[in-house]
Amino acid sequence: MTSTSDYLIIGSGVCGTSIASYLSHLSPSPSITVIDRSPDGFVSASGASNDLNKIIRADYTDPTYCSLAKTAISKWRADDVLRKFYHEVGVLFRSQSGKGVGEYVDAGIKHAWEPKDVQLEVGVEGKKRAYRLTEDSQVEQILSGVEKSGLGEGLKGFGSTQTGYFNPRGGWAEANNATRAMLSHAITRGVKVVGNCLVTEFVLEGTKVVGVKTSSGTTLFAKNIVIATGAWTSDLLTTLTKPFSPSFSAAGGWLTRPSAQCVAILRLTAAEAEKFKGTPVVINFSSGFYLFEPVLEGGEWQMKIAYHSNGFVHPRPPSGTDTGAYPGFEASALEHSHSPATDHFGTAESCIPPTHLDIMLDELHKVYPSLAQKERVVGTRICWYSDTLDENWILDTLDHHPALQNAGVEASNVWVVSGDSGHAFKFLPVIGELWATVKGLQRNNWGVDLKRFTWNHQQSLHKIKQQGGKVTSADSNRFVAEQVEGLNARARL
Structure with a gap:
């Protein structure tokens, strides 16, 4: 069995769903396929988006996320699909x-x-x-x-x-209900959703990635592939790139874990x-x-x-x-x-x-x-x-990752959207649009420095850490044991 799409999105959690939804609004006749390992193709039962509720708030001290969150909340309030879940x-x-x-x-x-x-x-x-x-x-x-x-x-x-x-x-928002509702609406706009798809390998045409294979033997071809698999990202990338990057160490190399x-x-x-x-x-x-x-x-x-x-x-x-x-x-x-x-x-x-x-x-x-x-x-x-070191997301093509730059594989059409770092769900209404901006499908009207979402940015942070330097999150409120007597200064939940 084979299938061909303009966009193949692996993962139907917050990022995959938001991207599919936004792409369906950009094109009057979209050729978009979303696949997931779940039986029905919607967010997996163990995915972070499959949850009772998530916090919706905009008072970030980081100006980028503050601006994005305020835009997202305005959509949570007004969007015909999402507002009943907010x-x-x-x-x-x-x-x-x-x-x-x-x-x-x-x-x-x-x-x-x-x-x-x-x-x-x-x-x-x-x-x-x-x-x-x-x-x-x-x-x-x-x-x-x-x-x-x-x-x-x-x-x-x-x-x-x-x-x-x-x-x-x-x-707060009803996480699972909102995610499923947005993807259901995207289906009415022509998006195809397929379940029971466990991706096992890339399909190459010469040196170019042109699709993926699943454990059932299905081959899915696409002009653009988006890997939006949340906490499963590092393991999946290790599996998919092993044939042409066998010596790569996933332990510290994928810059998200x-x-x-x-x-x-x-x-x-x-x-x-x-x-x-x-x-x-x-x-x-x-x-x-x-x-x-x-x-x-x-x-x-x-x-x-x-x-x-x-x-x-x-x-x-x-x-x-x-x-x-x-x-x-x-x-x-x-x-x-x-x-x-x-x-x-x-x-x-x-x-x-x-x-x-x-x-x-x-x-x-x-x-x-x-x-x-x-x-x-x-x-x-x-x-x-x-997670990423500084809790900035990764919205970048696979060929920009240091492990793939000398692998002899063309993967400029393979996008990795990951590094949610525990604060992505509130952005369900806007992550798709942000990704489309990074991809160059539209102008950057956000006033955002898009370089913060790159592999290169994360790699530079790891080098700083390896050299004994301190990496500061742009806006974190996580509990950190060594800071227990002080304050984890900025909330990013």
């Missing part, structure tokens, strides 16, 4: 007072709204803008549905022991859910812990709590076909015992500690103590990031 309940940032905390809050408030943002505020012109929390009564008003006695110590002492701010112009992040789901009663419904996303910006309002899932009210951190080496994203299940925290120690490994970035811990769920519940207790009970936990799961 819940603008606000985002509350909190931390114990300490060194650098006040500066972080000031920067967040400043970047949350600027005069140039007026054109992006259709429909919310009168909505309150981000403001500092200086007294507990403000928090009590924001969380008016929750009894005062139900608020933990982390939501008390503002203006003294606690520092933070509230941005009403943010919230997966990290396992920790999520727990709690069960609430209908009465409890009623109290907490409509509450904002709450982020502890010094620890990386965050939580959402409860959502109704499968007839049961559930609340998601999670950490945004440097993550763990184990468990790694599963190879092979879609298993339809997320591994829990226990999979980390089991996998580590069979194949211990270290992180070549030098940041992720090897194995999730057995006390990690208890640590998460302790964090929850500081916010909503009545919910911090282990018997409420429905389950734990892993969310995999595709």
Whole structure:
């Protein structure tokens, strides 16, 4: 079986879906095929986009992501397909007072709204803008549905022991539902989606990459190939390039690697859910812990709590076909015992500690103590990031990667879109358009330096790190152990 397309997109998560959608709007008769290892071709069950919810916020201190996020939010509000999946309940940032905390809050408030943002505020012109929390009564008003006695110590002492701010112009989106809806809409515009496609090798015509083969024997030809496989990217690239780059070491060479992040789901009663419904996303910006309002899932009210951190080496994203299940925290120690490994970035811990769920519940207790009970936990799961050293994404052609520059293979038509670094989902409405700009399909109207999205940029960072230099994230709020006494200064969740 063979198939030919103008564009073949491997992976139907946030990046693949957004690119397919945008391409379908650029062409009146698109020849676009999206494939995934999932049975139906939509985002895989273990993909990061297959999730209850993701944070939507724009108060980045990095001007590039701040601008992109504000544009994305304007589309979340207005887009006919996406707006019903966006819940603008606000985002509350909190931390114990300490060194650098006040500066972080000031920067967040400043970047949350600027005069140039007026054109992006259709429909919310009168909505309150981000403001500092200086007294507990403000928090009590924001969380008016929750009894005062139900608020933990982390939501008390503002203006003294606690520092933070509230941005009403943010919230969360239904991740899986929004991603599937966008791809479904793209199908109505002519995009073809194919499931059960496990890509195993490139197809060459002479020295030029012209397609891929799958484990079932299917050959898919395309003028342009987009690899948008998230945390699976480094393993897939190792497999695909092995015939012409056999000595290449994937351990540190692909400039992106997966990290396992920790999520727990709690069960609430209908009465409890009623109290907490409509509450904002709450982020502890010094620890990386965050939580959402409860959502109704499968007839049961559930609340998601999670950490945004440097993550763990184990468990790694599963190879092979879609298993339809997320591994829990226990999979980390089991996998580590069979194949211990270290992180070549030098940041992720090897194995999730057995006390990690208890640590998460302790964090929850500081916010909503009545919910911090282990018997409420429905389950734990892993969310995999595709990380880069500075959390900038990779939007570049494969031939620009240093491993391929002398391989004798022409891969200028093969794009790698990866390195989400745990903060890409909010950009679902605009990543496709940004990629089209990088590819040269349209002018750069973003005012963005596109060189930050290249292999060359990431390679230069690795050289700095190898020489003992410090690589600073453009805008990170991950928990970093060596910074525990200070502040992980800028939120990029």
